[in-house]
Amino acid sequence: MTTIVAVRKGGEIAIAADSQTTFGDDQKLLAPYDCFHNKIFRHGDSYLAVSGSAAHDLVLQSALKSLKKADLSSRAAIFETFRKLHPKLKDAFYLRPEEDEEDPYESSQMMVVIANRHGIFGVYPMREIYEFSRLWAIGSGRKFAMGAMYAAYEQNLSAREIAEIGVRAGCEFDVSSSLPMTTYTVELAAHAAKEAKE
Numbered sequence: 001m002t003t004i005v006a007v008r009k010g011g012e013i014a015i016a017a018d019s020q021t022t023f024g025d026d027q028k029l030l031a032p033y034d035c036f037h038n039k040i041f042r043h044g045d046s047y048l049a050v051s052g053s054a055a056h057d058l059v060l061q062s063a064l065k066s067l068k069k070a071d072l073s074s075r076a077a078i079f080e081t082f083r084k085l086h087p088k089l090k091d092a093f094y095l096r097p098e099e100d101e102e103d104p105y106e107s108s109q110m111m112v113v114i115a116n117r118h119g120i121f122g123v124y125p126m127r128e129i130y131e132f133s134r135l136w137a138i139g140s141g142r143k144f145a146m147g148a149m150y151a152a153y154e155q156n157l158s159a160r161e162i163a164e165i166g167v168r169a170g171c172e173f174d175v176s177s178s179l180p181m182t183t184y185t186v187e188l189a190a191h192a193a194k195e196a197k198e
Contacts, residue, residue, distance in 0.1 A: 002039060003141030003170025003177040004049040006113050006120040007149060007159040008134055014163035014185045015040060015047045015115035018141065018171050020178035021054055031180055038182045046072045046116035047184045051139040056110045059093045060085075066092070073118045079129045082108065086127065099125065111138045117189040135162065141170025141177040160185050 001022040006015045019037040021029040031037040040049045041057065043064050050056040063085050064070045071077035086108055089095040097106035105126045112123040113136065122130040122138065130136075134153060137145040148169035152162050160183055167181040 001176035002051050002139035003137065003145050003167050003174060004039065004051055004113050004139050005137040005142075005145050005149065005163050005166040005170075006115045006132070006135065007153075007163040007166070008120050008132070008188070009153070009157075009159040009162065011188050011190075012159040012185055013115045013117075013120055013188060014159040014183060015049060015113060015120075016160075016163040016167045016181050016183040017049050018139075018167055018177040018179065018181055020171075020176060022176040028176070028178070030178055040182050040184060042184075043070065044072070045186075046114050047186070048072075048115075049113050049138075051111040051113075052109060059089065059095075060110065060112070063088050063093065072114055072116060072121070075121065075129045075131050078114065078121055078123060079127060082123055082127045082129070113138055115184070115186060117186050119188070135166070137166055137170070139170070139174075139177070141167075141174030144173045145170040 002018055004017045017039040019031040040047050041061055050060055070081050099107040107125040109125055114121040120132040122136055135149045145166035149162050149166040152165045170177045171179050
């Protein structure tokens with residue numbers, strides 16, 4: 001229950017998220033009442049945000065720290081990192097991997113957006129890894145965010161500005177998302193290398 005977005009444009013990547021936590025169908029925790037309302041955390045040179053149970057945030061941070069090497073630099077590397085994390089999530093954090101009986105693999109029960117100098121990546125419950133070339137959103141406000149960012153993408157706006165438009169749209173129309181938002185930006189590795197040569 002959230003709105004989390006990431007945008008890649010003009011040598012920059014932005015990741016942004018709302019700040020509301022929702023309990024069941026009838027209670028919300030807004031930023032002024034929550035000492036830890038920032039849904040984005042940093043691991044090495046990557047920013048990560050998780051959609052799903054609020055428990056995933058601390059679990060994923062702790063699980064990543066427990067790995068000798070957590071490589072988040074490419075689609076294949078992220079797959080290997082989350083493949084190694086899955087048994088730890090079950091054994092050390094008591095993850096319940098059951099979803100649908102017809103699922104081909106155990107579920108990690110979380111959706112994650114990763115933004116770093118290598119790109120924007122999405123991790124889905126059965127460790128499906130996607131790399132996004134322009135923008136993406138997860139959480140209950142994702143459809144509103146995607147529409148707003150799509151409409152803004154070709155305008156003369158930065159990745160950060162487009163990401164913030166997406167989160168604002170999610171917060172405007174999704175009952176489980178609220179401002180304020182948190183935003184971080186990183187420079188793409190290819191863009192930084194090009195500028196160094198010039």
